[in-house]
Amino acid sequence: MTTENMISLEGIAFGYDKHKPLFVNLRLNLQPGHIYGLLGKNGAGKSSLLRLMAGLLFPHSGRVEVNGYEPKRRSPAFLQDVFFVPEEIYLPSVTVDRYAATLEPFYPRFDESEFLRYLAEFDIPGGNKLTGMSFGQKKKVLIAFALATNTKVLIMDEPTNGLDIPSKSQFRKIVSTALRPDRLMLISTHQVRDLDNLIDHIIIMDDSRIVMQHSLDAVAERLYFGTRPTVENDTQVLYAEPSLRGYDAVTENLEREESRVDLEQLFNAVMKNPGRIREMFG
Structure with missing residues (x-):
């Protein structure tokens, strides 16, 4: 991987069934300092692509590098600088404060003041129990925590699912202010309008292929x-x-x-x- 690429996929082959490959010779290079939007129809391969980057799926061949590490090795240095927000979330039966206190030691650049500010902007009280929240509220807690980790790579899969219209507007505002020159954000969605005025690069997938990747x-x-x-x-x-x-x-x-x-x-x-x-x- 060259120094300018924070995420690099070269010649990736992957499939859930060895007789039905999902990706064949997939290539993709992403640079820091950008918010990428990943678009595609349901079943286009977006979630699988994100999970390969996060080290939750392993390629059959080819090489994935994220911030200089191979995700499949799951090294501590890799894990502390990558955060993945999945589409379906399952949070423990604890308060918001306890959740953050339990996980923040794994992320050296976690900023508690930022986390509390994001919660306030999302109108989420820190003392509330996660299991008593709606799906949309839980999603906002996880997004707030993800941003506050200050990892160099932040990957979000359908983050606006479950959010109402005002919350989607808050999401765009908060995410746009969290970008730094050394940080890369990749957001996948099939709700295209949710990325308006947020992303600066677009990636479009169709039939498990990348058909467009441009600013x-x-x-x-x-x-x-x-x-x-x-x-x-x-x-x-x-x-x-x-x-x-x-x-x-x-x-x-x-x-x-x-x-x-x-x-x-x-x-x-x-x-x-x-x-x-x-x-x-x-």
Whole structure:
């Protein structure tokens, strides 16, 4: 792994059934200082990819390196600098305070003041018992703790599942303030809108393959997101959907116009025209 890559996957082969491989020669390199959004349909392989990075699944061949370590070896130096928030969570029957006090010794850079601040922003009292909380409240406790560990790598699988609309807004605000130049965050979701105004890089998976991995700046340079009165016989249109003003469309940005990337429309454009997208982005 080069020094600029914090997460590197090279030639990964993996599958739950040896006769049905999930990943074949999968490659991916991620750098610190970014919040990556991992998008894909259910069953695209997102959760399996995250678990390979976290050392919870082992590749059949190829090499995974995270922050200079092989996750499958589960070394203490690796574990203290990586935190994984799974989609399904199971928390013990203790108070929030006791939960944090029990786990914080495993994370040398854990910041209690940050943890309490995140809890306050999520409106979660520290003395409450975890088992008496709703699923959404438990999720917020785990996200607050994950951010406060200050691990260099933070991986979250469907973190906004169970959160109401105000909590999703809080999530975006809190996560964006927790990024540092030496920290990498990777967030997987199928609720595309939940990552609006949060991520700066996008990874899209389809059928266990990575079909796009680029910065949003690169996406905005090559694609234009806007409204058109009609899209009939328009060869530049990659995806369009009816709107009150005509059609909201994703088109090739031949004029290099500025537009705001719409993640949901981008995802739909990639799903509809994966070959053309790969050709445009190389």
